Amino acid sequence: MVEAFTKVSEASRLLLDKGLCPATGAEALGMVARTLKVDRACIFENRTTNLAGRFLTDLRHAWAEPGVVSPHAHPVLRSFAMRDYALSWMDMLEAGMVVSCTSREAPPLMREVLERQGVQSVLLCPITPAKQWWGFVAFEDCHQARVWRPEEVSLLKSLARAIGASVRHANMRSSLSQVRTNLTSVLRTASGDT
Structure with missing residues (x-):
């Protein structure tokens, strides 16, 4: 387990x-x-569409063990309406809680999605760069109905915090860049007026 914490x-x-x-x-x-x-790991990002404010979750980044089908091969994950498939999971993640279960224990529509992908068990952890829920990171076991150990949950939480910090850092860089652009524009305008 020390190696896993080093990898995080x-x-x-x-x-x-x-x-x-x-x-x-x-x-x-x-x-x-x-x-x-773990056979697969994914990062999902939340978004709201312009069409009636529909809430979707998009697969953004994924890794799969060689020989395991990549999550990117499943079109349903590109614009996934989690509210329709697993409302209770969405509520848990939005509340900052971890979701851990076998595919058999998943809500019926989510169970179908997981089984079509060959997933036996999942572990999901919310990513919250600031106060708002941004998305989640998922570990998937495609070979066994795994019961996730507390140390595995702890590792996923640590990884989710690292992803959140990276998103927060990128947002801050973007904000600073916008401020710099605005200041440059104001200074050019001011120097042209004098």
Whole structure:
């Protein structure tokens, strides 16, 4: 388990140094997932559509063990209406709670989605960069109906915090860049007036 905590630390450093993008997202997920012998790991981001404010969750980054079908191969995960498939899970994640269960224990529509993908058990942890729920990170076991141990839950929470910190850092950089652009524009306008 010490190796797994070391990998979470390395993944955290990677995400803070290079930011969350497809390459670093997959690499960070793989670092941690391999040590826990997890078949797949994913990062999902929430969004609200312009069409009647519909809430969707999108698969953004994923890692899969060689020989396991990538989550990106499942179109249903691209714009996933979690409220329709697992309202109780959505409520738990939004409240900052972890979801841990076998596919058999999942809500009926979610169970169908998981079983079509060959997932036996899942562990989901919310990502909350600030006060608002941003998305979640998921570990999936495709070989056994795994009961997640407390130390595995702790590792996933640590990884979710690292992802949240990376998102928060990127948001701060973006805000600072916008402020810098606005100040430059104001200074140019002011110097042109004098």
